Amino acid sequence: MEIINTGQAGTVESSDCIITVSPSENGMEINIESTVKLQFGDHIRDLIIDFFNKKGIVNVSLFINDRGALDYVILSRLESAVLQASGYKEGL
Amino acid sequence: MKNILGREIPESLHNFKPYRGRKVRPNLDQQVSPPLKTGWPAKNKVVKSLREVIKLTGLKDGMTVATHHHLQDRDQILIQILEAIKQEGIRNITLAPTGLFPCHRIIIPYIQDGTIGHIEGDISGEVGRFICEGNLSKPVIIRSHTARLFARFTGKQPVDVAFLAVSASDRCGNSNGISGANPFGSMGYAITEARYAKQVVVVTNTILPYPLQQISLSQEFVDWVVEVEQIGKPIRKMPVRIGMVSNPIGYLIARYAIRFGQAAGFIKKGFSFQIGSGALGAEIGRALLNTMKEQELNASFISGGITGAHVEMLKEGWTNMLLDVESMDAEAVESLLINNNHQEISATTYANPFTQGCVVNELDIVFLGATEIDTDFNVNVSTESNGLIKNTVGGHSDVAGSAKFSVILAPAFRNRISTIKNEVIAVNTPGDCVDALVTEYGICINPKKEDILEKVVENDPKLPIIPIEELMNKIQKLTGTPKPLEFDEKIVAVWEYADGTVLDVLRKVKI
Amino acid sequence: MNPWGFTERELKNEEDLEKLKVFLSSFDLVYEDSVDYTILILDNENEIIAAGSLFRNILKGLAVNQDYQGDQLIDYLVSHLISVAKEKGYYHYFIFTSPQMAESFKYLGFNEIARAEQMAVLLEYGNQNIENYYSIMKEKTSADYSLEGAGIVVNCNPFTNGHRYLIEYASQREKRVHVFVLEEDLSTFPFETRLMLVREGTKDLGNVFVHPGGSYIISSAIFPAYFLKTEDAKTLAQAKLDVKIFANYVMRIFNLSARYVGEEPYCMVTSCYNKAMMEELLPLGKKLIIIPRKQISGEVISASHVRKALRENDFTKIASLVPETTLKFLKSAEAKYIIEKLKNKESRH
Numbered sequence: 001m002e003i004i005n006t007g008q009a010g011t012v013e014s015s016d017c018i019i020t021v022s023p024s025e026n027g028m029e030i031n032i033e034s035t036v037k038l039q040f041g042d043h044i045r046d047l048i049i050d051f052f053n054k055k056g057i058v059n060v061s062l063f064i065n066d067r068g069a070l071d072y073v074i075l076s077r078l079e080s081a082v083l084q085a086s087g088y089k090e091g092l
Numbered sequence: 093m094k095n096i097l098g099r100e101i102p103e104s105l106h107n108f109k110p111y112r113g114r115k116v117r118p119n120l121d122q123q124v125s126p127p128l129k130t131g132w133p134a135k136n137k138v139v140k141s142l143r144e145v146i147k148l149t150g151l152k153d154g155m156t157v158a159t160h161h162h163l164q165d166r167d168q169i170l171i172q173i174l175e176a177i178k179q180e181g182i183r184n185i186t187l188a189p190t191g192l193f194p195c196h197r198i199i200i201p202y203i204q205d206g207t208i209g210h211i212e213g214d215i216s217g218e219v220g221r222f223i224c225e226g227n228l229s230k231p232v233i234i235r236s237h238t239a240r241l242f243a244r245f246t247g248k249q250p251v252d253v254a255f256l257a258v259s260a261s262d263r264c265g266n267s268n269g270i271s272g273a274n275p276f277g278s279m280g281y282a283i284t285e286a287r288y289a290k291q292v293v294v295v296t297n298t299i300l301p302y303p304l305q306q307i308s309l310s311q312e313f314v315d316w317v318v319e320v321e322q323i324g325k326p327i328r329k330m331p332v333r334i335g336m337v338s339n340p341i342g343y344l345i346a347r348y349a350i351r352f353g354q355a356a357g358f359i360k361k362g363f364s365f366q367i368g369s370g371a372l373g374a375e376i377g378r379a380l381l382n383t384m385k386e387q388e389l390n391a392s393f394i395s396g397g398i399t400g401a402h403v404e405m406l407k408e409g410w411t412n413m414l415l416d417v418e419s420m421d422a423e424a425v426e427s428l429l430i431n432n433n434h435q436e437i438s439a440t441t442y443a444n445p446f447t448q449g450c451v452v453n454e455l456d457i458v459f460l461g462a463t464e465i466d467t468d469f470n471v472n473v474s475t476e477s478n479g480l481i482k483n484t485v486g487g488h489s490d491v492a493g494s495a496k497f498s499v500i501l502a503p504a505f506r507n508r509i510s511t512i513k514n515e516v517i518a519v520n521t522p523g524d525c526v527d528a529l530v531t532e533y534g535i536c537i538n539p540k541k542e543d544i545l546e547k548v549v550e551n552d553p554k555l556p557i558i559p560i561e562e563l564m565n566k567i568q569k570l571t572g573t574p575k576p577l578e579f580d581e582k583i584v585a586v587w588e589y590a591d592g593t594v595l596d597v598l599r600k601v602k603i
Numbered sequence: 604m605n606p607w608g609f610t611e612r613e614l615k616n617e618e619d620l621e622k623l624k625v626f627l628s629s630f631d632l633v634y635e636d637s638v639d640y641t642i643l644i645l646d647n648e649n650e651i652i653a654a655g656s657l658f659r660n661i662l663k664g665l666a667v668n669q670d671y672q673g674d675q676l677i678d679y680l681v682s683h684l685i686s687v688a689k690e691k692g693y694y695h696y697f698i699f700t701s702p703q704m705a706e707s708f709k710y711l712g713f714n715e716i717a718r719a720e721q722m723a724v725l726l727e728y729g730n731q732n733i734e735n736y737y738s739i740m741k742e743k744t745s746a747d748y749s750l751e752g753a754g755i756v757v758n759c760n761p762f763t764n765g766h767r768y769l770i771e772y773a774s775q776r777e778k779r780v781h782v783f784v785l786e787e788d789l790s791t792f793p794f795e796t797r798l799m800l801v802r803e804g805t806k807d808l809g810n811v812f813v814h815p816g817g818s819y820i821i822s823s824a825i826f827p828a829y830f831l832k833t834e835d836a837k838t839l840a841q842a843k844l845d846v847k848i849f850a851n852y853v854m855r856i857f858n859l860s861a862r863y864v865g866e867e868p869y870c871m872v873t874s875c876y877n878k879a880m881m882e883e884l885l886p887l888g889k890k891l892i893i894i895p896r897k898q899i900s901g902e903v904i905s906a907s908h909v910r911k912a913l914r915e916n917d918f919t920k921i922a923s924l925v926p927e928t929t930l931k932f933l934k935s936a937e938a939k940y941i942i943e944k945l946k947n948k949e950s951r952h
Contacts, residue, residue, distance in 0.1 A: 006694050011682030012711040014675055015507060018685070020694050020730050031730060033712045035507050038478060038603070039574030063730035065712035067678075068507020070571060218706075328670070 001055045007084030010069075010077040017066040017074055019081045024061040028052060034066035047071060051078055060085075097470060097522055099596045105231075105586065108594045114493050114524045116238075116445050116591040124247035127290050129315070137317045138263050138299065142176035145318050146253075149291045151177065154184050154209070155252040158289055160282040161191030161214075161484075162257070162269060162418060166325035169257040169295055174202045184209035188251060190240065190281040191484045192219050203227060212249055213240070220474070220481030224584050226600045231583045234474070234520075237281065237487040238443045238590035244288040245446070248592060254289035256282045257323045258309065261294045262302040265314025269419075269436075270306065270429045272298030274323055277419020277428050278398070279308040283438040286313040297323050308436055329422040330400045341532045342372050345501050346379035348555065349459060349530045354383075355552035356528075356544050358457040358497040361389050366396040366452075366491060368460040369420065372501045376459050377401040384410045395442065395451050396491065398434070403427040406434060415451050417442040443490040445590060452487075455495035460488055462502045462529075464516040467560050469523035469538045471500060472516040474587070477509040479577045479601035481585060485520045490590055493525035497544075504531040504563070508571045512536075512564035517577065519596040520587050533567060534558035578602040605644065605679060609652065614641035623664075626651045630666040631701035638663065640687055644676060655680040660693035660818075666704060677707055695729035695818070716819070717847040722840035725848070733819050733848070737856045744781075744812050751860040752779030753892075754853060756820055758906070760790040762800035762929045765865065765904035768897035773863045774808045781857050783816040791910060791945050796932070803928040819848050842879035850887050861890035899923055914946050 003023045010018035017034075030048055032041055044066060052060060066074065093101050095110030139145040151157070157177070159170055170189070177185060187199070187208050197218040202208045204227075212233040215223065223232050235243055243249040258279065260272030269279045274297060286292045286309055293316045294309070353359035365380070367373045381401065384390065394402050395415040400423030405411045407427075414434040419425050427434045443452045463483070464472040471492075476482045492498040502511045511531065527544065529536040534556040537545045548555060558566075579599035587595045605611055614623065623643065624634045637658050644653040653676045655665040662684045667676045685696055698708050705715065705724040713726035716733055727733065741748070753773050759766050773780045782805065784798045792800075798815060805811045853859070862884060864877060877893065884891045896903035904924050912920040913933065922930055932938055 008689050008694055011678070012685070013678040013682055016682075018682075018712075022694070022730065035710075036477065036509060036574070038577055038601075040508065040572060042575065043572055061730060065728065067711070068509065070508055330670075 001057050001082070001086050003057060003060045003082070003085045004087050005085055007081040007086075009080035009084070010065075012065060012067060015068050015070070015073070017064055017069040017077055019074075019077045020063045021078075021081045021085045022061045023085075024059045027059060028057075029061040031061075031063045032066065033064065035068050036066070040066075044074065047074060048078065051075060051082075055082065057082070095594065097468070097519055097595065099519055101594050101597060102583065105583070105594065105597070108586065109592065111522060111589050111593040111595050112591075114522065116589075122246035122248075124245060124250075124288075126287050131312070136263075137265055137314065139316050139318050142172055142255075142295070142318055142320065143180055145293050145316050146176055146180050146182070148316060149253045149293065151180070151182055151185075151253050153182055154186070155182075156186040156188055156212075156250065158188040158213075158251040158254040158285050159190070160256055160279075160285055161189060161193065162276050162279060162282060163324040164276075164420075165193040165195045166276075166327065167193065167195055167257070168322050168324045169255070169320070170196060171198050172320060173255045173295075174199060174207060178202065178205070178207045183207060186210040186212060188249065189213040189215070190237070190285065191486065192216050194218065212243075214484040214486065215481060216484045217482065220483075224475075224480040224598070224600065226580075226582050226584055228584070231597065232585045233588065234485060234585055235588045236485055236489045236520075236590060237439050238445065238490040239588040239592060241284060241439060241444050242446065242590060242592050243588075244284070246592065251285070251289040253291045253293060254285045255293050255295055256286060256309070258282070258294045258296045259323065260298040260300050260304060261296045261314075261317050262300055262304040262311075263317060264302055264311040265292075265294050265317050266302070266304040266307045266309070266311045267294050267296065267314070267317075268304065268306050268308040270308075270425060271300060271304070272296065274298075274326060275425050275429070276324070276327055277425040278416040278436045280417030280437055280442060281439045283309050284440050284444075291315045293318055295320055295323065297321060327419075327422045327425055339375060341503050342375035343379070344532045345372060345503065345530055346375040348532070348535060349376055349499060349501055350379055350383050351552055351555055352528065352530060352535055352548065353457050353497070353499065355548040355555060356497060357547060357551075359383070359389065362392050363389070363456040364391055364393045364395070364454060366394065366455055366458045366495070368458070368488065368491075369397055369486075370461045372461055373459070374399075374401070376501060381405055381410065393451075393454075395437070395455065396487070398424040398428075400424060403431075403434070406431065415442070443487050443494070445490075445494065450494075452491050452494035455491065457497045457499065458491045458495040459499050459501055460492060460521075462500045462511065463506075464511060464513055465500060465502065465526075465529055465560075466513055466516045466519075466523070467564060469500075469526040469529065469536075469560070470516055470519040471521040471523075471526055472518050473520050474585075475517045475598065477507070477517070477574070479517050479579070479598070481598070485587065489521035489525055489595070492521050493590065498525060498527050500526055500529045502529065502531055504533040504567045505571050509574055510564060510567040510571050512560060512567060514564075515576075518585070518587060518598045522589070522595060529560065531563070534563050536560035536563055607676075610645040610649070612643060612645070614643055619643065622651050623654055626654060626668075627664055627666060631703050632664055632666055634664055640684075642680065642683060644680070652676070653680055655684050657684045657687055659691075660688050660695060661697045661699055662688075663699045665698065665700060665708075678711060681708070681711055695731045696727065697818075698726045698728070700724055700726070717844045717851065719840045719843035719847070723844055725844055733852050734856075736817055736819070737852055740814055740817070741856055744814070746779055746781075746812055748779075748858050750778040751858055752781060753777040753861040753863055754849070754857065754859040755780065755782045755863045756785065756816065756849065757782060757801065758785045758790060758821075759792075759797045759801050760906045761792050761797065761909060761925065761933070762804045763904050763906055763909055763925050764899070765897045765906075765924075766801070767804055767926050768904075769863060769865050769894055770805055770811060771808060772894055773892075774805075774811050777861070778810065780808075780811045780863075781859065782811060782813045783820050783853070784813065785821050786816045786818065787821075791948075792941055796937075796941070800929050800932060803932075804926045806928075819852065821845055838875050839879060842876045843883055845876075846880045846883040850884055850889055854889060859889075861892055863892045863894060866893050866895050910945055913942050 006022040194217040258267035261267035391411040393413040398416040399420040585598040638656040641656040653667040
């Protein structure tokens with residue numbers, strides 16, 4: 001999978017997050033803002049890297065503004081943002 | 093040195109005794125008498141400005157100034173007092189507020205410029221955050237309402253000048269919180285602050301003819317009366333939101349809590365109760381009223397912070413009395429003024445165990461909040477999961493420790509942080525004062541209340557009772573296990589129990 | 604439909620507008636006409652309990668009635684406005700608000716860029732941030748940053764002999780001059796053209812570096828009044844924000860000690876701006892150097908005169924006002940549609 005444009009999903013409401021992904025030329029650039037960064041910042045980073053690895057995404061710039069979302073919320077927002085950014089239209 | 097809760101209390105905090113257990117054991121040798129004053133021949137107490145009264149009181153560098161929080165987030169007095177103190181060139185005072193609200197973020201510049209050198213009192217909001225960032229040289233001493241009383245009458249924290257906002261006063265200082273242009277209701281905490289302060293200044297925007305009708309604070313305690321333009325913004329009514337469930341999780345927790353209280357035998361005809369402030373407080377209030385109506389259960393009294401919801405219960409006959417130490421909204425203020433069964437009580441009457449008996453000892457059941465609770469039921473209400481102080485403790489530990497049954501209500505997790513932890517950031521209410529925890533995922537009963545467990549299981553077998561460790565594991569499976577915070581050496585806050593012993597300390601979080 | 608069951612709709616009519624103005628005033632916020640979209644949340648009695656507006660990628664006029672602040676309506680409104688902006692292709696957002704309201708947005712992940720005390724605060728959110736933006740720009744430009752330089756901000760609609768004079772004047776007196784061309788496309792000449800004309804027209808000046816201004820220098824985000832052509836009290840607040848951003852980020856990052864500007868005796872907005880600059884730069888130890896405008900036949904050279912002459916097809920006049928590079932462009936086929944556009948509208952910028 002390749003990131004060819006910008007995709008964004010989520011909200012800034014409590015227990016949610018907004019994820020913006022866009023193309024990058026230098027591998028993965030992951031920027032995390034989180035209300036629980038001290039406690040879960042590393043975990044969120046691992047979660048995202050793992051997701052990209054599984055999808056075979058190498059070059060991507062990601063910004064997450066997390067408001068305490070659970071893993072499956074983060075993953076679904078991530079999936080949605082990545083689908084938009086990879087040019088996938090159907091069903092969105 | 094570790095206290096019996098296993099919390100490390102550093103030896104460097106000399107003069108502090110570690111927490112020994114729920115039962116308060118005052119040392120009667122410690123008591124000091126209220127200051128003796130010479131009020132004869134009668135003097136003119138009315139002073140034109142705060143600056144002038146500061147000169148008259150002889151307030152000096154390093155002295156202690158007390159204030160009360162009955163104006164809550166509408167307060168405009170504290171800033172005026174601090175500005176006057178600053179203009180008089182007085183520095184390094186100890187501020188002793190009974191509580192601070194978000195509006196009090198304006199005191200931060202006075203900490204930065206050295207007008208305030210130390211704080212002993214209850215704090216919250218941005219001031220809490222600012223202090224947790226290590227901006228004061230000495231740790232703030234946070235006392236529950238009872239602990240504060242104890243510090244006063246043992247002379248542990250003498251107050252040099254108490255500046256007490258009142259909504260009306262006469263020229264001799266007889267005053268109350270229900271008359272005048274800007275009423276705020278009960279003067280519960282102000283009344284006791286007046287008894288032990290070396291000098292008492294009442295600050296008001298309404299001076300009425302002598303003698304004032306309906307006296308809450310007697311002239312015998314008052315040294316000076318100052319008239320100012322404004323004491324605070326007007327109190328507001330609670331918004332009407334009929335038929336709206338804005339918080340389904342809160343609703344579920346409230347329903348569980350009431351079923352649990354009934355099964356345990358504490359919600360029944362003639363019971364007494366108290367509800368802590370906060371969003372879940374509103375949910376439980378609504379749910380309780382419904383239950384009382386459905387089952388025709390009326391209460392004997394409701395105490396503590398009184399809201400419009402409690403006033404509604406009183407009006408409709410679902411409670412015989414309201415014992416009001418702090419009025420939370422306009423409905424409560426109005427009711428206090430007109431309804432004889434709505435009584436103002438002082439902080440001493442409310443929660444002073446070092447007397448022949450106080451109101452909280454008579455409570456059957458209390459519902460209180462928590463930001464964190466550990467598997468020994470130790471509760472943190474002050475700090476958020478980031479280790480920064482957000483909320484005041486109020487009378488949390490006093491009420492929990494005195495009522496017959498104390499129930500903590502909290503969502504199982506907030507922003508992916510489990511409410512139940514192996515270890516809380518700070519203990520404000522010790523586990524031996526807490527009987528149960530109710531969350532939307534289940535109810536945990538403190539093992540020391542084995543009899544309650546049996547009773548509840550028998551009376552309402554469908555209630556989701558679960559051991560606290562098990563519930564914690566269940567929640568953390570969902571949320572993940574948070575990386576523990578790391579702390580610096582610097583101690584930023586100390587929490588005292590009712591008898592002046594130390595529950596816990598908070599260190600500066602490493603960021 | 605929102606989770607609370609409150610009515611939620613767009614601003615419709617004059618009555619709404621009046622209500623909204625009253626509502627916003629209690630939060631020290633002013634309703635600005637320059638918005639694309641306004642959402643209202645109403646209670647059972649049709650009173651506004653929350654509101655928010657959007658202009659391009661700028662969220663403004665966001666407020667929630669105190670009685671409802673526990674309900675996280677502000678989170679909901681911000682999310683909603685972001686999703687509206689996203690549909691229009693924006694992924695980087697600003698909030699323009701009052702100091703009273705600013706704190707509540709920081710909890711949502713917005714970072715404060717600049718603040719004009721007691722007036723206005725600008726925050727931003729997104730993958731781009733101001734610090735990175737100018738740092739990357741700096742890295743891409745090979746200049747000797749160890750020596751202090753000077754900065755100039757220009758719109759150049761289009762590039763004239765007046766602009767050339769200002770830049771040349773600075774380049775003769777300073778070690779290094781950075782020229783920032785306003786990026787927002789609200790002018791007759793598109794940004795790319797304006798930037799190209801400045802670059803072409805200063806090519807011979809070895810110590811002059813021309814950059815895009817980015818969305819942080821006199822853009823409608825920070826400085827709507829400049830584009831609205833109004834001259835009220837808001838202008839000063841906005842001007843101060845803009846100057847603070849220039850001083851605290853651009854001048855710091857590029858190591859600039861002075862800012863050169865052309866004297867503006869006529870335009871109220873611009874002279875207000877220069878006043879704000881004076882008040883903000885001097886306390887920071889930065890110099891503001893105001894250069895009298897270059898004149899020709901007793902008249903100052905102004906881009907508006909060039910545009911006027913273009914409307915009148917007076918290329919003799921134009922030749923006296925602009926450098927060779929600009930003249931060449933204006934005579935080219937590429938410029939035709941711009942000149943057509945110009946003839947069809949009257950505007951200050």
